[in-house]
Amino acid sequence: MPISITPVAEKDCWSGSTWTVEDEDELAELIARVAIGQSRTVERILQATGDLPASYPKGGFEGARKLLTVGTGDKTYHRDGWVFQVIAWIAAHRFDENALIRSPQMIKADKGLDGLIIEFDDDGIAHVVICEEKATEHPRQKVKSQVWPEFEQFETGARDNELVASVTSLLEKSDDPNPDQTVADILWKEKRAYRVAVTVGEKHASPKGRKSLFKGYDHKVLGDVDRRRAETLVLDDVREWLDDLAKKALVAINDAEVKSLV
Template sequence: MIKFEPISNGKFWSGTDWSITDEDELARLIARVAIGQYRHVLKVLNETDCIAYAPTRNALEGAIRALTAENVEQPWHRDGWLFQVISWIAANIQNPESLKSPPHMIHANKGFDGLHICLDETDENVVSVVICEEKATDGPRGKITSQVWPEFKSLEAGSRDNELVSETTTLLAQNDHLDPDKAVHEILWKRARAYRVSITIGDKERSQDGRKALFKGYKKITPGDVVGKRRAETFHQSNLRDWMSRMANKALDAAKEMEAENV
């Protein structure tokens, strides 16, 4: 469904480049998220037994809103939400063991795009808290320098630590952590804080040199050991908006089929 190729730039950053191998299956998973069944998607990805529940009429209407651009000439919010869902799916395939915040259910959510928590082998202590920025854009370098780097710099300075502590505690509690308050209190935040930027790229950024230029400044903004500290994920599409529109329509069709199968 999604194929991953390693990419890196020495001590500066490391990650993967994504390519879609099965658009129809991806669309079905996106549809499940859109109707509010993200837990079903997790079970599918983990290959555990799960019952495919049909969406209610209201859930289907909500999915239609999520997958539809209010202005077809300016589909930025719809495409941004869609890419966040794809990034969440990709992260669960790449690292199923880490805890992850559920996908947002509204366009242009003001919180963190995503939050991942990696625990040690005892599942009691937090090793890292990964803050995600996920951008679907036709101008990736400009988006990184104008939005992603300033946000990461602010987070490194601790300006949103209250939000980070709150969301980390909530995510641990939702996953039945023994003592989420104690775990959060004992986190060495400077050492544990890590970053993951997922971004769409065009032909210009597809080469090694193109990616080096794209993520220039990452280490300066978020200094420290590269191991797990600075993740860089790229997804190439020459005609991004056309592809996003096609995937949204496929997911819409899949959601409607789920309802029709159970009428």
């Protein structure tokens, strides 16, 4: 697998993991597949139920390149944000192979939920995890100014209509025979959980650094610690690294287009 995860926690405040990229080329290949529109194929690979097929679709390559390219007038962080969301989606599969995890959105700078995870236990749905995923050079500032306010909104129930629609849509793709009833039966206050994932530098790579990064999490989201997840990816230069990774994915897309014509 291209990403490994190491569990970390801050007692009584949050739990989560740090991510390590083990194989950039493999990661770029998976990102390219998602960009082309093959997220279901990638999902089977991540769940260890399939291998990368030799064949490719006959289209989707131009749109895939746009997702991974910073065009004239575009913001670099929009492209980087999409790439990081795909990385976070891959890491989520590594964390819980039995969860239902919404595929990455195919639009850069989408204003909806960054990600959504439905976790199960013996009684059914254990948690509906709302995800915020940020590729940034200023993680603490981003967490305070954007992530905490988003979580606070969801805690008030102000965006439950968005949450209900997203959960229903995700359940429809599962084996659930009646997703509407399942969603209607969810006790939202009990089942709702959160996951923040951010890029960090060395300042926030230690236990002390992570403690300061996610300070206040337990005041924004009350209740049991399992309602608060926190994930980090340590990068020396987030923009340069994501740009290099996107370029590798573009090479994979170009190669896939050539192979699709054979």
